[in-house]
Amino acid sequence: MISMQGIGWITEDRFGSIFRENITEYTDRKKVHSIFRDASILLAPIKNFGRFDKVSRNTCLAISLALFDAGIDYSKGTMQDFGILSTDEEGCLQSNIEYFKDYVECGRKLSRGNLFVYTLPSTPIAEAAINFGCQGPVLYLTFQEDQTNQILEQGRIMIESKEATNLLIVNASEEESICFLLKEEKGALKNGWMDLEEVQRAVKGIGVLPEVIKKILQKDKNEVIDYIS
Amino acid sequence: MLKASPVIVGYNAVTPYGEGIDVCWQGLLSNQTSIDDIKRFDTSHFKSSKAATIKDLVPGKGKSFVFQMLERLKKNINNPMPEDADLILASLNGEIDFLEDEILTGKKGLEESRLGLLLAKAHDLFKVKGRGMVISAACASSSVAIARAASLIRSKKSDCVLVVSCDCVSEFVISGFSSLMALDKQSARPFDKNREGLNVGEAAAYILLMSKERADKEKRAVKGSISGWGISCDANHVTGPSIGGEGLFLAINRALESGGMAAEEINSICAHGTGTVYNDSMEMKAFKNIFGEKVLPTYSIKGGIGHTMGSAGLMDALVVLETIQSNVLPPTVGTENVDEEAAGWIKKEEVRLENDVVLSTNSGFGGINSALIIGL
Structure with a gap:
């Protein structure tokens, strides 16, 4: 059975982790990194965080919340057997625009390498892999519909066929992001973990990321009530 | 123990050597490079003016470079294409010339450059109706796409997957690699002691994978x-x-x-x-x-x-x-x-x-x- 052992999410004014039942409000986006550090959600600072594009920042934050939710420790420089899959609606369109506009404004003579590196849809998860030491498969996928459900399905196939042991699955945009931590579980689910199928049912057919987060939160509340009772 | 392997029943490519993998193969055997001076845009400010481009691609006219490449690839499909094939498209930048056009000339195109839209076009062009996905994993994109296709078949989630890849030489890409000092002024010299970097090239290619059972049933010639x-x-x-x-x-x-x-x-x-x-x-x-x-x-x-x-x-x-x-x-x-x-x-x-x-x-x-x- 594939189990969902951590879910982290962040929007423009709140962030949370599902199994720990945390929802925190915030007002200043610039302070999120230090809020995460103070709350020990980030166990180590994210190098170059200020230079990341918005999707990379949201990707790393959601991953840190999912790892925190699952109670997984990591330390700088220690490699982990985690892969990362990501999806979104836009790819790196905004980063592409930013890079090329800047190049044109510079007279089409010079371009900035530090903007160019974000013109790949896989760069945000590569940044996350570097920060969290993830040596498993790292790839970006996008689908014509039902993004979250379909990428979770790809994660299931990769774990079931032993192509990955643990996966962080991210749906990120410039505004919001959510990360699911998937592991194979041989025994019974514990600590309120969810079965992957259950999560897939909850998000099936929902294309917009804020709605996915909302649905997961609703799902979690029911789960928590069931678990406690 | 050798595990059941997805089989290859069709493949072809359009490359700077010409149309067809056989033309590319002969080009490689001839030990001659197809890397040449870029004529598509001004390269005087870049670290290198060299790239491998496909001849006669026409800018503008509503069709991106990669779409023109895919149309040529379609003409070079030499096997019946199963309508129910799932489709995986591998690309880094897709129709990036649409984005360049809007920023340079104001002609609408930013949204058109999204990879998801190119996937829909590829579905129509290759006339396949299976599920579709785009995979982007930097310069490993299309080998990762082949791996995903093989995995879908081995895990019996699909019995036929078409993998298509495409990327083009653009000012967008060359300026970026130039800024990273990654380009060789001459033609690329892999594993040479004097190598200085890469040269960008462009190609569109496809590979059709099937389960062995389906290939046998359809009497497809297995190529690998x-x-x-x-x-x-x-x-x-x-x-x-x-x-x-x-x-x-x-x-x-x-x-x-x-x-x-x-x-x-x-x-x-x-x-x-x-x-x-x-x-x-x-x-x-x-x-x-x-x-x-x-x-x-x-x-x-x-x-x-x-x-x-x-x-x-x-x-x-x-x-x-x-x-x-x-x-x-x-x-x-x-x-x-x-x-x-x-x-x-x-x-x-x-x-x-x-x-x-x-x-x-x-x-x-x-x-x-x-x-x-x-x-x-």
């Missing part, structure tokens, strides 16, 4: 198989590879494990071999760690067709299939003085050998590595 695959991340640097090749080593080991195979079974290697100092050195370290004392004939095609970005892995796979069918390995075009580190491995001339199990590797930005084992 994807025996094993592995993907890893260096988790080290966003543009540079892990110097010791540890990430690629992991990917190759995962591919061997996935195929239930031992390293001794591999006959030859199609390396990523971009021509950058760090990539080529990293690959040699990984190969030596995997194969120990055994020296395997190894080549790269990037001195011939340039680094075709999202198409690089698929182009490598198609050339591997040609090597398996002919028992000939192409020369590493452009290489004159083989680096000491690659001595004995890299050949400047074509090599004849019994070649039925081949390792093909790719690595990209973000430290993403892929390894495919391709067999008969």
Whole structure:
């Protein structure tokens, strides 16, 4: 059975982790990194965080919340057997625009390498892999519909066929992001973990990321009530 | 134990050498490069003016460069295309010229450059109605796409997957690689001791994978198989590879494990071999760690067709299939003085050998590595 052992999410004014039942409000986006550090959600600072594009920042934050939710420790420089899959609606369109506009404004003579590196849809998860030491498969996928459900399905196939042991699955945009931590579980689910199928049912057919987060939160509340009772 | 392998029942490509994989194959065997001066835009401010481009692609007129390449590829499909095939599209930048046009001329096109829209166009163009996805994993995109296709078939989630890849030479890409000081002023010289970098190339390619059962049922000629695959991340640097090749080593080991195979079974290697100092050195370290004392004939095609970005892995796979069918390995075009580190491995001339199990590797930005084992 594939189990969902951590879910982290962040929007423009709140962030949370599902199994720990945390929802925190915030007002200043610039302070999120230090809020995460103070709350020990980030166990180590994210190098170059200020230079990341918005999707990379949201990707790393959601991953840190999912790892925190699952109670997984990591330390700088220690490699982990985690892969990362990501999806979104836009790819790196905004980063592409930013890079090329800047190049044109510079007279089409010079371009900035530090903007160019974000013109790949896989760069945000590569940044996350570097920060969290993830040596498993790292790839970006996008689908014509039902993004979250379909990428979770790809994660299931990769774990079931032993192509990955643990996966962080991210749906990120410039505004919001959510990360699911998937592991194979041989025994019974514990600590309120969810079965992957259950999560897939909850998000099936929902294309917009804020709605996915909302649905997961609703799902979690029911789960928590069931678990406690 | 060898595991059930998805089989290859069709493939072809459009490359700077011309239309068809046979034309590309002959170009590589001729030891002549297709890398030339870029005429599409002004390159006077870039570190290199060289790239491998497909002739006669026309800018503007509502069709992007990659779509024109895909249309040519469609004309070169030489097998019946199953309508129910699932489709995986591999690309880094897709129709990036639409975005360039809007920023340079104000003509609407930013949204048109999204990869998801290109996927829908590819569905229509190739007339397939199965599920679709885009995969982007830096310069390992299309080998990762082949791995995903093979995985879907082996896990019985699909019995037929069409993988299509495409990327084009653009001002967007050349300016970026130039800013990273990654381009060679001359034609790329993979594994050469004087190598200075890569040259960008463009290509569109497809490969059609099926379960063995379906291929037999439809009496399809089997041209090869994807025996094993592995993907890893260096988790080290966003543009540079892990110097010791540890990430690629992991990917190759995962591919061997996935195929239930031992390293001794591999006959030859199609390396990523971009021509950058760090990539080529990293690959040699990984190969030596995997194969120990055994020296395997190894080549790269990037001195011939340039680094075709999202198409690089698929182009490598198609050339591997040609090597398996002919028992000939192409020369590493452009290489004159083989680096000491690659001595004995890299050949400047074509090599004849019994070649039925081949390792093909790719690595990209973000430290993403892929390894495919391709067999008969």
